[in-house]
Amino acid sequence: MVKIGILGLGTVGTGTVQILLDPVGRHHLLQSVEIRRVGVRSIDKPRAVDLPSELVTTDLDAIVCDPEIEIVVEVMGGIEPARSLILKAIEHGKHIVTANKALIAKFGDEIFTAANQAGVYVMLEAAVGGGIPVIQPLKQSLGVNRIGRVTGIINGTTNYILTRMTVEGGEFADILADAQKLGYAEADPTADIDGLDAGDKIAILASLAFGGRIKRDDVYCEGIRKIGAVDIAYADKLNFVIKLLAIAERVEGGAVSVRVHPTFVPRDRPLATVNGVYNAILVEGDPLGEVMLFGPGAGAGATASAVVSDILAIVGVRQCHISREEAIESPHNALHPLLSCNHTEYSQMAPLSSLRSSFYVRFLCLDVPGVIGKLGTSFGEHHVSIESIVQTGFQGDRAEIVVVTHDVSEADFDSALAEIGSLEAIDSIPSIIRVL
């Protein structure tokens, strides 16, 4: 039997216990997994699973030091004490399974370095895309390709809100409030709405896709607060849908760009069809082409499925240590090369300003005929070539002008926009959204 300790018995912890206590009809190796301890904050809280009381403890430290435990499953979330407990567990030679994207995105460096030194695995399938198998394919099968780009819809809350805005035509604030009531958004929605959660996840995917560590602070994150019903309507008219995309790509010269921002997605692209709380990750590789992995990005069952798949992967290879002696001498070499983390260098990052992108911009202005000429001139002077300028409506007494550019340098676009924003005829620039 492989004995495991679980830190946390919230939604995901409970789902994990439910699978492990009921292995019949699942992969036969799960029958050799035994839950030895489950760590909780409060013993007395009523639980959805029936665990013998001697298994449940508030002494999390004892779990990560327990010599009988081989695998520690961290599903408590948050940075501390999760980080310290994981490091201590690694020090004690435990393999780690975690669903904690924020922790890995911020402290992955420290954790993977410690794990490689100790010769243990840190598995994180559940950290991105809930039950969708994406971490393992990126580490293994898809890795035979030269990955060019990974594009994800990897935050269920924002995709739910954008989908409802598209279907119902409502405003962001109203639908957010309703989503909170229905449990699709948290009371403090910042991490989701501002793209921070997606930023954590795409940092992880980028490090796997491009084989280099990513500093979380280098990930540009722009959320969906500023998306208006009117932008959704324009997108629809232009045959796009607006999605919060998390993008990791290798740019010219080999540097890596990692970013999260709302994006106009052409309606005939696979990602455009991903609605509601569903997640999807599109991987583009050479010679593979495009593969999209789609499924439930959150929820107890889906996330627990990913957690248990990581336990399974470790159980499958734990007899693979070459030999105890070799393992102690060179711990990392004793690890299965398709499960362990193989990169230790940081990726070279491409700054946002070095990228090229197409933009949708919405202006509110006073004097339409004059403005269109000035817009054209300013954009032109900054080498921003325009695909279309449309004057379609009014917001109060302000005329609304929508511009879609061709692919242009972000730096050029920024300077053009700074100039245009200072024009007297321009009242405001409520929306700037990149176009895929």
Place this chain on the structure above:
Amino acid sequence: MVKIGILGLGTVGTGTVQILLDPVGRHHLLQSVEIRRVGVRSIDKPRAVDLPSELVTTDLDAIVCDPEIEIVVEVMGGIEPARSLILKAIEHGKHIVTANKALIAKFGDEIFTAANQAGVYVMLEAAVGGGIPVIQPLKQSLGVNRIGRVTGIINGTTNYILTRMTVEGGEFADILADAQKLGYAEADPTADIDGLDAGDKIAILASLAFGGRIKRDDVYCEGIRKIGAVDIAYADKLNFVIKLLAIAERVEGGAVSVRVHPTFVPRDRPLATVNGVYNAILVEGDPLGEVMLFGPGAGAGATASAVVSDILAIVGVRQCHISREEAIESPHNALHPLLSCNHTEYSQMAPLSSLRSSFYVRFLCLDVPGVIGKLGTSFGEHHVSIESIVQTGFQGDRAEIVVVTHDVSEADFDSALAEIGSLEAIDSIPSIIRVL
């Protein structure tokens, strides 16, 4: 270095060689793979890859017996000599990577039994869904779920034809002819058009999803020859699209049903958005929910990506043999349990007549008012409950009546239809299509 021999240098073989000869920027383990021999039918044929001439041989037998070769990659296709060469390679202790779905579907039993006895792997990611990672997720991560159903669009040719019929409104025969001209359908399109290729693939997926071997003859295969432009139009009107689905599901009582047939798919389901030559596999599991894996189902690059991912998987675990002695005594136990084939029993199969399904039926008839009453009576007497009867048009002097049933027993439906078909007022029943 891990030395491999490749049988076949057609499209997939060439793609495989191209990846292996150019490993920079891909998974680092590929740098330890060396092509030792490539077997071809004709040495003189011009090739798209530059291989040293001493590597290329017509002596396939020498490849599968070469003591230096650890992995034999079979990408020649067809049943013989592929089957004999694979068995001989296994006998000589080689691991096998194959893209040959027809061979595995028909002779998997013999091949996996031999492989388990010899303690070698038989890997087949490329056999289903081209570059989409589906075999490995089903064997590993998704396997922690109780799989309820696997539904695939896994034949690119038929999906291309159905997509064009939907977009253009054309007839099957015309679009097939054009697809043949364009290279999307073969000169003899039988295996694709009649659902046999999809049948091979779903048999393989079913065996992995449900952990039991599948007799290929037990897979019901119905193709798309009889789908008319008028059916596509009715589907559209009713908010469906017609797809050739390959379905493997566990039915009540635990038996397994495996079948291929054209299906009305509601337009808001993920599979309905899979168009052209793309493939997708939808896996439903407990507690996971629905996961869909989408991508290019064929083509040199995509299929080669899958072939090389299997090579990678073997290279990753080949040092995992517990010990030479143990391995010889009990070869199967020396294999990585997540890569090897673990089932040896046949699945119990549910006959088609035991299933329940909803049906779309199109009748051509002489006397409409009388017929509708008789249809209702016959269906009712056979416990077939009807969702809608619509009389919408005429084909020549025949009135066209379309019936959609609720979920009914296939056996009841068959007997109702036998009775209705013999009515004098019924001219013919040109279409019977199941509804998802």
